[in-house]
Amino acid sequence: MDEEKRSWKPSEIERKWQSYWDDHGTNSFTDEELRSAEDPYYNLMMFPYPSAEGLHVGNIYAFTGADVHGRYQRLRGRDVFEPIGFDAFGIHSENFALKVGKHPMDLIPSNIENFTRQLRRIGGMFDWDHAVDTTHPSYYKWTQWVFLKLFDAGLAERKEAPVNWCPSCMTVLANEQVVGGLCERCDTPVEQRRIAQWFFRITDYAQRLLDNLDEIDWSETTTKAQRNWIGRSEGAEIAFPLVPSEKLPIHGGESAAADAGVPAKTDPESVTAIDESRMIRVFTTRPDTLFGATFMVLAPEHPLVDALTTDEQRATVEAYRTKAAASDLVSRQKTDKTKTGVPTGGYCRNPATGEAIPVWIADYVLMDYGTGAIMAVPGHDERDFEFATEFGLPIRRVIATGDEDADTPLDPPLEKAASGDGTLVNSAQFDGMPKDEAIRAITEWVAERGLGELRVNYRLHDWCISRQRYWGPPIPIVHCDACGPVGVPEDELPVELPRVEDFKPLDDGVSPLARDESWYRTSCPKCGADARRETDVSDTFLDSGWYFLRYPSARFDNRALDAEITEKWLPVDAYIGGNEHAVLHLLYARFLTMVLGDLGHVDFEEPFTKFRAHGLIIRNGSKMSKSRGNVIVPDPIIEEFGADTFRLYLMFLGPFDEGGDYRDEGIEGPRGFLSRVWDSVLSAEDRDADPDVERKLHQTIEQVTAQLADLQYNTSIAAMMEYLNVARAGGRTPARAEVERLVVMLAAFAPHIAEELWEHLGHEGSIFDAAPWPEFDPAKAKEDTVDLAVQVNGKLRGTVQVPAGADQETAEQAARAEENVARYLEEGEIRRVIHVPDRLLNYVVA
């Protein structure tokens, strides 16, 4: 009897069941099991970066939410594969290693060991036999293989691109490391440098990446973020021929032009395509405003700037370009600063008006979007308007709305309406045409002369994967003077990252690997001549862009992906993770999968059938972070309360997709609940279930089953608590039949206590293998009577108990008998009665 009444000791049973799972292979698959699984369900969560600090509550929240989903699917009978791994390469690890004066090769293994310990302790259903570590040669061998597949397919190319450079730290910085134009570590103004880098041509896939978003079952917030990031916009590319003169005055003007012997205006139809180098191409979403383009603006880096610049302007232009180049990307792109720019002295001809219009350069035009040049339409674009006002350039109205006409002035400040819809004015034969029609018509009109075409543009940029850093997989390329860049043959992979003691980045922008001559000297795989290895390493996002493909094949070292197993287990059934990766990781993963699909290595193009974004844990009003000092270290909490309680608490905080507010005292609720579950099961009596409790049980089964499937964890926990309150109401001791199914439902959240109680109830084996998911019986859940709300003129005047499904007559009879209702009914004549069966009865009295 004493044994029956023993108390709940979380740490004891958690240790017991974690060992049981390991010893029995409960959570891991053998190769044979992977091949023979009948009902595969691939449950994925975002693998962590193994920091020195260990797992934080944010990680545990995410993993627990994903694990609850996996365990639920397992309880429903699926064969659930739930792998985990470590994303251990990258600048973060490298910087930390530099800071503490250690080598990442020494640091990472102990971090991984610590993470592994923590992950086991929270009771995740992880398949440790298929864990991956991106820094292990057995993994990055295949990361390099992925690079080579793209290289061979012509989707990896080397080209020059600007990067952020901190002259104090002597290193390249990621955009995220530049804060307000300053280096996040030393507050030094960041410069731009141009360095040759490897790019993946993700822009070739922009349209497919966009289109497929309609087909996949993802959190709306995530697909929206991807749509924005891809940034498709429709418009036209229009060419403006250069005016072959260096003598036109800086701001144009007919008389000056005439003096120089160059027509300031010609018949528009005579403006036609001449050779490429003598035209400026622009991208615009508003070709309908072409008649209003009164000047051109090029990005300072635009290749035609030299050719356009007149001798008089050369010094000014050079000074401006130098200044623009020295400024960092972030502060240059600030929207709130006053516009700057200088005229090149050159002119080009507006193909609609035939006018010669001046060409300026300004840093508000970005080289890496569109063509790096714009036609400025100050009358209908706020930025161009600001620029024209600043420099006294002409402004012309070409769109009129409402009661405006061609002569309605466009006075500063420009109203927002000017960039909206309307009909054309001051646009010759197109006057009176609505905007949308004019977009086509004007584009066609200039297209006839070879000066334009409808075009789609994307904000998405090619993916720069080069890092002039140490801690990453070497890019598997050999540079040969004769053959150019040559891929390392597959049988020579991996190109191992050598142990370099001095891996600190230097001011020359040359990668640390370039200091190890014995490493980079090699021979060309093609011609055998002396050659040099690529010394850049690849971006961490390449490591994480394909890890989910590797997991099921992780145990094979002679192939990246086992065809049979990949076909069986992929694509991933459910991916749960943070929305901070909505665009980078999740977009890259889709891109790489699409490419590998096209190349025949996988037979699908979307990696994640379903993706759900979880929310963030908030504490004291803000996101948990070290700098805010509001971080919760999980280990002491697990120590004190146990993993089950901690898991249950995290899932109970708030809606999983919204996150929640972490309060230290809040854990008492779930702790007490589990403790009552324990007591209830240990003292449960062997008798039939009470019909009222049984009814509540089936209502709970219905709710929990539906809500668990939809990741509505907080409300399904509330439902189970409510049920237990009913089962224990008035201090009654529940029957065994009343608590057994509760234990199964609870198992997804609190696996250890559920295993222990399941065993206590006399069952053999893991609850996750042995227990059937409770079956919902609608007949048993049905209520005999319902409380019907009775309103008079929409105000609640009483509730009456009626049989479930009672008709209006029955309901009214009960309602009128209610004294308070009757009183209000006497106040006037009943005009109308609204009866919503089983919900309410509303009398409209006047």
Next chain:
RNA sequence: GCCGGGGUGGUGAAAUCGGUAACCACAGGGGACUUAAAAUCCCCCGGGCGAAAGCCCUUGCGGGUUCGAGUCCCGCCCCCGGCACCA
């Protein structure tokens, strides 16, 4: 500025095909058990008026639709996250 997500008791939050606002829990108050404490159990707990029955008010603000609005529509305000001179 643009794109998301929010705004409900002292607190975390429930309830959105329009139908009893505040389930579940935390904190707080009271009580039982105890020599005492812890643990556990029971009761109360949006605001106001009232002895009670009951009445009035209440879901960021202002309008509207409706028998009926936290939920739908129009116009605003505020908070959080992301993007930001993208032509």
